[in-house]
Amino acid sequence: MKHWCCLLLLSVVSCFSAKAELPKADLVLEGVVTVAQNHTHFMVPFTVPTGVHRITVDFSYDHRLEEKTVFNIGIHDPAGFRGQSGSNKDHFTIGPADATPSYIPGSIPAGQWNLLISVSNIRPEVTSKYRAEIRFNSPIEDSGFTLEPLEKNLRWYRGDLHMHTGHSDGFCASQNGRHVPCPLFLTAQTATSRGLDFIAISDHNSLAHYAEMRALQPYFDKMLLIPGREMTTFYGHFNAFGITQYVDYRVAEKNGRTVDQVVHDVRALGGIVSINHPESPTGEQCRGCGWAPPTPTDLSKFTAVEVVNSGRLMDKFWDKQLATGIRLTAIGGSDNHDATKGEDVRGALAHPTTVVQAKELSVSGILDGIRAGHVFIDLTASKAKSLDVDASTSHGTAHMGDLLEAKRNDDVRLQVHVAGCSRGQVQTIIDGKPAESMLQVENDDQTLETHWTSDGGRHWIRFIVRDASSNPMLVGNPVYVNY
Ligand SMILES: [Zn+2]
Ligand SMILES: [Zn+2]
Known part of the structure; x- marks a missing residue:
């Protein structure tokens, strides 16, 4: 069968260094197509090892625009058809629960798979090289x-x-x-x-x-x-x-x-x-x-x-x-x-x-x-509302979620930046206990300041911004002291 001749030039290359933004391909399938394959379908076989749960394919070929070469692609697993996307997608992925539209998600059986290439158009004088990069279990x-x-x-x-x-x-x-x-x-x-x-x-x-x-x-x-x-x-x-x-x-x-x-x-x-x-x-x-x-x-x-x-x-x-x-x-x-x-x-x-x-x-x-x-x-x-915290000693500064080291008797300056909360109030909570008085927010973009003296122990300091009726509006994460 004539159209299988392109497989003579097929190479399966391992450890190919792929485009910068993608991880290395696990397999590369390459070959050429001439007018002898025009209006035919052919399969390019490749082996999927055990332990694969996702296949991702990036397909490209040349002489596309100027010479109007058109290849349609699809894929078959060992049991048969798993989708085809014509010439409209160069990248597709098939995972256990999700797949690029055109493709059928599900388990990825080990064994011989086939990339389907259907030659929709190629001119007599054209020799087109195609390349399929195949990646297994792509984390992204x-x-x-x-x-x-x-x-x-x-x-x-x-x-x-x-x-x-x-x-x-x-x-x-x-x-x-x-x-x-x-x-x-x-x-x-x-x-x-x-x-x-x-x-x-x-x-x-x-x-x-x-x-x-x-x-x-x-x-x-x-x-x-x-x-x-x-x-x-x-x-x-x-x-x-x-x-x-x-x-x-x-x-x-x-x-x-x-x-x-x-x-x-x-x-x-x-x-x-x-x-x-x-x-x-x-x-x-x-x-x-x-x-x-x-x-x-x-x-x-x-x-x-x-x-x-x-x-x-x-x-x-x-x-x-x-x-x-x-x-x-x-x-x-x-x-x-x-x-x-x-x-x-x-x-x-x-x-x-x-x-x-x-x-x-x-x-x-x-x-x-x-x-x-x-x-x-x-x-x-x-x-638009926002909350940000700077907690600083003479040795360093921490934001919400960060660690601050504060020795016994260190003064910790707590700067609370609030936006979009005018006429609100800021409640300081240290070790789960709210401070007795609240800081009043006067305008829409304000930095409030309070101080706390460390005893050298482990503490967490967090803030809640409340409205004038004391309903919580913003809840911040703690600065962790000596964790
Ligand atoms: Zn739920
Ligand atoms: Zn639930």
Whole structure:
């Protein structure tokens, strides 16, 4: 068969050094096509080893524009068709739960796969070289849905880290007013209309939402979609961020796993975990809504805790952990279950907003900001309020989330910068105990100052900005003294 002749020039090269922005390709398939293959389909075989859960392909060929050469591509696994994207996509990825539109997500069986090349057009005088770079288990494709940061600026990014869609128990009214699983795109649409820079969709124990998130991310190129998942157990709920692979969530006293094992797996995949609504009641109304793991759990392996859930401030559990020396970043989440919920309703998307200082708008950027504790929560879902803290001694300065060393009798100057909070008041909380008097905020952009004398021991100092009626507006993360 004539069209197989191109395989004579096929080379499979290992350890090829790829484009600067991509990791090295695991395989490179190359060959040439001439008019002899015009209007034919041919397969380029390659071997997928065991242990592969994701395949990513970057395809290119020459003489495209000037000579109107057109190749359509697709891919077959050992059992058959896994998608084809014509000539409209040069890059695609197929993972266990998500794939580039045109391709079918699912497990990646080891064995012989075939890249399908369909020669739609090639002129008689043209010899076109093609090249397919194949990568296995690409970490960046596993942890999010975009290869590039959406923005490369160090700034405060505003987002919502907890919400549900029709892929778990998110429901909304259909066109005819029926109660239906709420489509995920409405969540993205509503969140972007509220000015958010990022959202983490965290359906209960689900991976099914990632395919839609991957399909939506190119359109929502101002708002980052972070893969989230609410690990929902009988003994507590916690969010995993930044992973798309399955983790066995089945914690059980008698025949299941421990929370520690689940957390270990999430971290091993590069994700972080955050305890959700730990102070909620648990029982028949809501099993596992409060935090009560059946076996001792190492909370130091958690990165964060939800201190504001659906508009409710709950910081007692958090302070209790901080008192034992465990640093957990306070974050918030709307826990939205209906994307069409009006803006000023409890549990509406963006209520509360979690504001993260990050070097860029990417999954790793936002997660690093949370790891560093450079975070405050905005319960008013404003687009403008801000809180920043400088704590300094004669030896150094620390911001929210940072460590400050302060010896006995060192004077610590605490500068609290607040914006958008005029006529509000700033409450200082040291070791979980609020100071007796509040600092008054006079105008829209102000730096307030207070002092504290260190006793050389371990302390945490944090601030809440309240409105004139004492309702919390902004909740900041601590400066950790001598941790
Ligand atoms: Zn929950
Ligand atoms: Zn939830």
